[in-house]
Amino acid sequence: MIGVVGGGQLAMLLVEAGKKRDIDVIVQTTSKTDSAAKKAKQVILYDPKNAGGTKLLAEKTCLITFENEWIDISSLIDIQNKGVSFFPKLQSIRPLINKINQRELLNSLDIPCPDWLPIPLVKSPEIDLPANWGFPLMAKVAKGGYDGKGTKIIKNIKQLEEFLESKTEGQWMLEKWVPFEKELSIVSSRDSKGIVRSFPIVETYQTKQVCDWVFAPAEINHDVELMVKNIVSSLLSELDYVGIIAIEFFYGSEGLLVNEIAPRTHNSGHFSIDACNSSQFDQQICITSGIDVPNPEMLSNGALMANLLGLQTNYPISLTQRFNNLRGIPGLNVHCYEKEEKKGRKLGHVTYLLNNQDTLSRKKEALNILKKIRSIWPTS
Helix, strand or coil: CEEEECCCHHHHHHHHHHHHCCCCEEEEECCCCCCCCCCCCEEEECCCCCHHHHHHHHHHCCEEEECCCCCCHHHHHHHHHCCCEEECCHHHHHHHCCHHHHHHHHHHCCCCCCCEEEECCCCCCCCCCCCCCCCCEEEEECCCCECCECEEEECCHHHHHHHHHHCCCCCEEEEECCCEEEEEEEEEEECCCCCEEECCCEEEEEECCEEEEEEECCCCCHHHHHHHHHHHHHHHHHHCCCEEEEEEEEEECCEEEEEEEECCCCHHHCCHHHHECCCHHHHHHHHHHCCCCCCCCECCCEEEEEEEECCCCCCCCCHHHHHHHHHCCCCEEEEECCCCCCCCCEEEEEEEEECCCCHHHHHHHHHHHHHHHHHHCCCC
């Protein structure tokens, strides 16, 4: 049995992957109605950020992984010192739970990322910007942001001054705007023997700063692919990291730049459930439980993954009917997270396997299927 701190859809998909391996999963989450709690073998009803709940989880299993990085490392050290194995290890995840710490790590390793600077915690109407920075700028909260939350596009000096005066919680950073051509992502794993395995690099497409759909594999040249994989291997080795990790990149006129690092399973890797012999969730289950880790391989020439977000409360077609309508599209794999609908909330995803040989034909095939998906389930 392994434990998962968290009870959302990522934890639920870990539970489902565990069942395929006959490995029971116990989750620490707030409510029995959370996605993972409905399917897990056992549930520890504690907030995932509560170390007291993780201590109870550790009484059930000494093998524990995380749904997300919103954890208090210092409160878990004592549990690790008593023989519990966390995946990834606490010392490996420490530099990754805060975006500012991530950027400091990247800079120390000479890994390219956008120019950035921390915003002082003390409110101030001004900040000294580097001479080569212009507008727009991107502001990001250092910890806890996701799906477009905790980010703000700043278009001019007035908006910057207003932002600096109004921000109330947490540490933020400013980032020089990156004129990218593609957003890329890779999900990789590293086992306890130091072996790194990677899924195909994918291209992600955003709507309102939330991932809309994913195209696998990405259309990139061999040099870019090698650089992405070298960056992943360097980071995993430097951190002595064991587990699944995702890295998002910008690619364009300024070259390849690391955007963000997620020390966990990731939305951009969901295609692997249906399109690969071993999914990102299967990799994490195998690594955490200590069983042999398969080398992930695609089962088709490509894949499309599209997110299903909650719509407005008065949307004329019910949630159940939308899922049923999607199941009527031949070849579409539908994954429901069993959540109550709220606008913008991730409620599920769909995957379609692409079989055309060349990238251009696969992209056309993907866009045709995406059009059918969005006719049933629009983005907003």
